[in-house]
Amino acid sequence: MTETVARTAQAPADGREEIRLDTSGSTGAARPWFRLPHQMEREVELIGAHLVGPVDRVINYAPPHHLFGALFGQWLPRMANVPVHQAWTDPFEPPSVSPGERVLVVCIPMAWELLRRAWPALEGAHSIVALHSSATPPHAAHELVRRAAPLLRAHEILGSTETGGIGHRPLAPAGSGTDPWRAFPDVTFVRPADAPAQGAEELVIRGPRLARPEHGAGRPPNGPPAIWWNSPPRALSGSSAAADP
Numbered sequence: 001m002t003e004t005v006a007r008t009a010q011a012p013a014d015g016r017e018e019i020r021l022d023t024s025g026s027t028g029a030a031r032p033w034f035r036l037p038h039q040m041e042r043e044v045e046l047i048g049a050h051l052v053g054p055v056d057r058v059i060n061y062a063p064p065h066h067l068f069g070a071l072f073g074q075w076l077p078r079m080a081n082v083p084v085h086q087a088w089t090d091p092f093e094p095p096s097v098s099p100g101e102r103v104l105v106v107c108i109p110m111a112w113e114l115l116r117r118a119w120p121a122l123e124g125a126h127s128i129v130a131l132h133s134s135a136t137p138p139h140a141a142h143e144l145v146r147r148a149a150p151l152l153r154a155h156e157i158l159g160s161t162e163t164g165g166i167g168h169r170p171l172a173p174a175g176s177g178t179d180p181w182r183a184f185p186d187v188t189f190v191r192p193a194d195a196p197a198q199g200a201e202e203l204v205i206r207g208p209r210l211a212r213p214e215h216g217a218g219r220p221p222n223g224p225p226a227i228w229w230n231s232p233p234r235a236l237s238g239s240s241a242a243a244d245p
Contacts, residue, residue: 021067021211023161033161033211035067043164043209044076046184051155051168052076052129056101058084061091061111067161067211068133072106087111094118097125105130107154112140119148130154130171137171146173164209 018034060073069088077084085095091114097103103125105115115122115130122128128151132141137156145154154171158181167181183189190204 018212019070021070021161022065032214034214035164035209035211039164039209039211040071040075041079042186043071044079046186047071047131047157047165047168048076050184051131051157052104054102055080055104055129056082057097058082058104058106059087059095059097060084060106061087061114062106062108062134063088066134067159067164068108068131068157069106072104072131076104087114094121096121099124100126102126103128107132107141108134109136109138109141112138112144116140116144119144123151125151128152131157132171133157133159133165139174141171142174145171146175149173162211162213163205163207164211166205 018036019040020032020034022030022032055076058073058077060069060077062069062073064070064074064086073084073086073088087093087095091110095118103122105111105128107115107130112132128148130141130145130152132154133156141154145152155168156171157165158167158169159165165184166187167183169179169181172178186207186209188206190206
């Protein structure tokens with residue numbers, strides 16, 4: 001089992017040493033983006049407080065050279081000083097937990113079928129929270145959430161390498177409808193002056209966790225950009241408290 005108490009490079013005293021994180025490359029060539037340590041810590045604290053709560057152990061299926069895996073497979077375990085099983089290195093090796101532990105599972109789509117098979121080894125936990133990101137959850141995720149409640153609760157996170165987490169919603173059990181996305185409290189949606197009155201429009205956000213690109217605006221010493229927008233557009237739903245991917 002690949003299990004450690006997570007360690008990451010310590011940031012210098014001024015907190016300005018950047019962390020490189022790569023996009024997945026699923027929609028084009030992989031690109032590097034850069035974040036500051038205090039942005040990583042802020043995101044762990046924010047999502048930890050809103051969705052996770054106290055944990056005693058982390059099981060991580062997300063590679064840490066991408067943002068999702070770095071945040072919850074490296075930074076959260078280090079900040080909480082808890083052991084982490086790096087399941088992404090050998091995903092077919094069943095994880096284990098000690099009786100009564102509060103467990104966080106960091107999931108990408110391929111993890112859910114493996115988690116379903118390993119579930120008997122996890123049932124001694126006090127509680128299990130799963131965070132899911134990177135793509136639409138597979139049917140196995142919805143089915144396991146239905147079957148394993150109330151021991152298991154799960155949340156989807158909407159975001160990107162460029163923005164960090166934008167919004168969240170409960171991962172719905174099989175047979176039930178999905179809830180709307182809800183924005184994290186430090187995210188603001190900006191409506192461009194030329195936005196269409198109805199239908200899809202460009203997703204534009206402000207927030208303190210935006211990454212800086214390798215080239216262009218936002219390079220040091222200016223730091224992260226103040227605003228981010230995507231292309232092609234995504235549909236927005238509701239007010240600044242909800243988004244629909």
